[in-house]
Each structure stands twice: as structure tokens, then as C-alpha cells.
Amino acid sequence: MPIIVPASKDTLFISDLHLSLEKPHITRRFLDFLKNRAIHAEALYILGDLFDTWVGDDDFMPPTNKIRTQLKQLTNSGVKVYLQQGNRDFLLGQRFCLATGVSLLGDYSVIDLYGTPTLLMHGDLLCTDDLPYQAFRIKSHTSEWQYSVLSKPLLLRLLVARWYRLRSYFHKRGKAQDIMDVNQNSVIDTLRSHNCLRLIHGHTHRPNVHTFIIDGKTAQRFVLSEWYSDKTEVLCWTQNGYNIEVM
Template sequence: MTTLFISDLHLDAERPHITELFGRFLDAEARGADALYILGDLFEAWIGDDDPSATATFVADRLRVVADGGTPVWFMHGNRDFLVGQAFADRAGMAILPDPTVVDLYGKPVLLMHGDTLCTDDVAYQQFRAQTRDPVWQAQFLAQPLAARIAFAKQAREASKAHQSGLASQGTMETITDVAPAAVAAAFQQFGVETLIHGHTHRPAVHALDVDGRPRERIVLGDWYEQGSVLRVDSQGHRLEALA
């Protein structure tokens, strides 16, 4: 049997082929897996569990089929869908994991994160993250009319694009938006694990590291902007592969 890890699908109405690819992935693989872990940014944006979009309905219905078929579905908030709440989780049949979380993976403790907290050099983003994770801010935001929340999400996406464009023009995009080595080392030290799985950076790879004289492994999941990406793990090892 196999455990599946995905992240950074960024599903929305503007890329229906990716939503369809996700549906095929769920039907073909996820329904027979030991578990499915979604490590954040399942959606391009999330304005509240009352989101009436067809994409949200499609995802909830398809994930519910997977969960009802016996495959546990675990979800971790990302930087785009941190407002996914218990109501949507219940619709989709998935359980919400805190970030970070250590899970037992075939007898081995593995640290799971979305990955954005590791990008500590991006000070502007970390300040925004602290603001939007505040329960008071979230309650005030969710109390606004749906139209106002939709407008805010659009504005936030444009601000994110402008921020990244500014970093690119300064030549700092690659370093600031990637993980900071010190933050990665600190995570390994704090949790005492040998393996870390995360997304967020859209730089799929398997990194062999040395932290405090011990070999460690950092596995970065890929995004789904142009194609799919999945990490398959079983008792024999792991495979990080693209989906078309």
C-alpha cells in the first residue's frame, strides 16, 4: 500500500484542466491509498466555508468519495487557503492537521509542514502571515459580506504578484522565496526527525542534508500550475513524480 502527499494545487475556475486532473488522480490512486495528505494551498484562494464556487463543490464531493471509500484524507492549511474551516472539512470528509505535525509513516517519524514558515527571509510575507493567522482578524474577515471577501482575495493575489515581481527585479526572488537553511535546521532540531516533507516553494526535489552530524532528508512537493505532482511513499521508500 502507498501513502500519497500533494500540495500547492491552487485550484480555481481559471484552470479547469487542473481541477479535472485532480479528480482523475483521486479516482485512480487516492481511493486505494493508505492515506492522502494535502499539505496546503489546495485552493488558489479561500474566502470562507460559504464559498459557493463550483470548484469548491467539486473538490468537496470528490474528496468525500475518497474518504467514504476508506482512505483517510488529511489537510494542512497553506498560505492561500488558511481559512478552510471545519464546515468544509466535514463536507469533504477530511481532517485538519496543525502545521507542523509529526506523523508515523511506516514506522518512521516524519515532519510535515506547508513550508511557508521556513521562508524566514521573506520578512514582508511573514508579517502578513502573522496578521492573517490572528483569530480576531479571521473572525472580522469572515463576518464581512461575501462580495467584500472576494474583492479582498483578488487584491491579496495582486499584491502577492507585485511583491514577487519586485523581488525578481531586485534579483532576490530565488533566495527570499525559498526556505532559509537555518530555519530548516531548526525544524529538524526541534522535532528530532530525519525526514521533512513540505510544499509552498514550488521547487520539487529531494535534498540530502547534514544537520548536527546526522543525515536528514527534505522532500519538497511540486505545484500543480501546469501539471500534477505527487509523492508516493510506502514501506520500501518514496517516489516524487509529475502527473500529466
């Protein structure tokens, strides 16, 4: 069943904050956003990669405690917060959600956004031309792989995560940019399979609004922006339409 979004206030969409100890400015911007902007919304959707890495819900290293606390204050105030896992924080689980009051969404989530069925994704599943990543994604989302990782000591997981981030950085530098973008045929097939003509996602760090045709009907794909220390973008939706807030 689609999640029904009430029409009394606006609904906010963000993704790809990549919060970490090494990015204190972005963390401060996010905490300020939760306290001063999101508090006035009906709902907040975080579509993946809230954290730069996530090695398990037992990780309480800074700045995760502050983020947990502020998210809990937001959900306690009545704002509904929904979270999708990204390619960086796919090990984020129910323990984190229970501590924050956040609801975890699946990889494909259809909501009724002011009368229009809208598909929400992180976006990595649409990058089907990146075959090595898709193979790793399949392996890393098995219960056996995740159990093996989460059973390791926290310190070891943190060290391995740093190594993977460094390897990922050099891996991306050697790839053609088009391979890391979405495949349009995959976008169309995914929208068809979920009976939607609107898609909102992140992951690619290529913010834009794309309009195209599916079976003679107009469809739209909203790509959310990565957050930076000096600039953040939020997709805001009301019953009158959308706008992009730059803060």
C-alpha cells in the same frame, strides 16, 4: 502523538494545486486523481494551497462543490485524507472538513511514516528571510483578524481576494528569489525541535530532494511540486521507500 501510517498501501503527498475557476484543467486533473489514483492509497496528505484562494467555508462558488463531493466520496471509501492550510487557503476550516471527511492538520505535523518520524509542513513558515510576509502571517492568523474578515459579506471577500492575488503577484516580482525560498538554518532548527530527520513540504514550487547533516546524522527535505495543467507530480511512499509519480 504522531499519526501512525499503516503499511498495507502507499501514502501520497501533494501540495500547491491552487485550484480555482480560472484553472479548470488542474481541477479536472485533481478530480481524476482522486477517482483513479488516490482511491488505491492508504492515505493522502495535501500540504497546503489546495485552493488558490479561500475566503471562508461558506464559499460554494465553482469548482468547490465538485471538489467537496469527490473528497467526500474518497474518504467514504476508507482512504484517510489529511489537509494542511497553506498561505493561500489558511481560512479553510472545520466546516469544510466536516463536509468532506478530511482531517485538518496543524502547521507542524509529525507522522510515523513506515517507522520514520516525518515532519509535514506547508513550508511558508520556513521562509524566514521574507520578513514582510512573516509579519502578515502572524497578523492574519489571529482570531481577531480572521473574525473581521469572515464577518464581511461573501461577495466583498471574493473581490478583496482577487485584489490581494494581483498585489501578491507584483509583490513577488520585486523580490529576490532566495528570499522566497526556505532558510536552511530554520529548516535545521525546526527539525531539531520536532526530533525529526525527514521533512516534507511544499510552498516554494522548487521540487527537489535535499540531503544534509544535522548533528552528525543524515537528514532529508522533500519539496513537493506545484501542479500544472499539463503535468502533475505526486510523492508516493511505501514501506520500501519513495518514488515520484509524474502524471
